[in-house]
Amino acid sequence: MESPYDVLGIDADADEDAVVRAYRRRVKEAHPDHGGSLAEFERVRRAYEHIAAGRDPSTFEASASDGEPGTSAARNGTVRDDASAADRSAAEEPEEEDEDALGPTVEYLDYEAVEAHGWELTDEDLFEKAAAADLGVDTHGLLVVDERETLLEAAERYGFSWPYACRGGACANCAVAVVEGEVEMPVSTILTDEMKAQGIRLSCIGEPVTDDLKVVFNIEKLPGLAELRLPAEQFNARADD
Ligand code: FES
DSSP states (O other): OOHHHHHHOOTTTOOOHHHHHHHHHHHHTGGGTTOHHHHHHHHHHHHHHHHHHOOOGOEEEEEHHHHHHHTOOTTTTTSSTTTTOOOOTTTTTTOOOGGGGGGOOOEEEEEEHHTTTTTTOOTTTHHHHHHHHTTTTTEEEEEOOTTOEEEEEEHHHHTOOOOSSSSSSSSSSEEEEEEOOOEEOOSSSSSSSHHTTTTTEETTTOOOOOSSSEEEEEOSTTTTGGGGGGOOOHHHHHHHH
């Protein structure tokens, strides 16, 4: 049976830092543009969560790559490259680590799951609870943001359909709550100072400026933000003109 440590390419006695570093590296390798797939991404995420939760390695099941490709069809969107998930050999030598080359790593969580489970954005253990809930990769997981890429662009590169409308800082459809880390927006936006102070950012123009972030997306229906929403159809219609 495959060990979660094999999935991350580390020894079974690796310490916590080594596990996190390996996780970040493997997430990048699992990206469809780098020869991986969302199925592999799910497998890596499961391995990390199995280790992080202190579970018995012998009980690890990489079920997403074994029989559930596409468990995670992105909400309102498509998922790339599920069927072509080629499991990497556990014996394959990992690429040489280059921490500097790895972009910011974003752990994301869909607000719908927060609501459905009765959690709060302010819960200190929000992402730990999400990890324990074994949510699909469209709802909870990791993505790596490339240089000069916005958060929304990165999510779309992974095949996710996060909400948006104007893509220019003029609405709140693409709003996310940054729970940990920082996302900078280059221009003044429709968001109030109070919203910004609460960690609300616009994913369409926001670029991560810290190595690790935790972000809740799909928050556009929250009070205050709902009034700033624009009908996405209006922009789709323009795009079709
Ligand atoms: S989509 Fe309108 S501000 Fe991002």
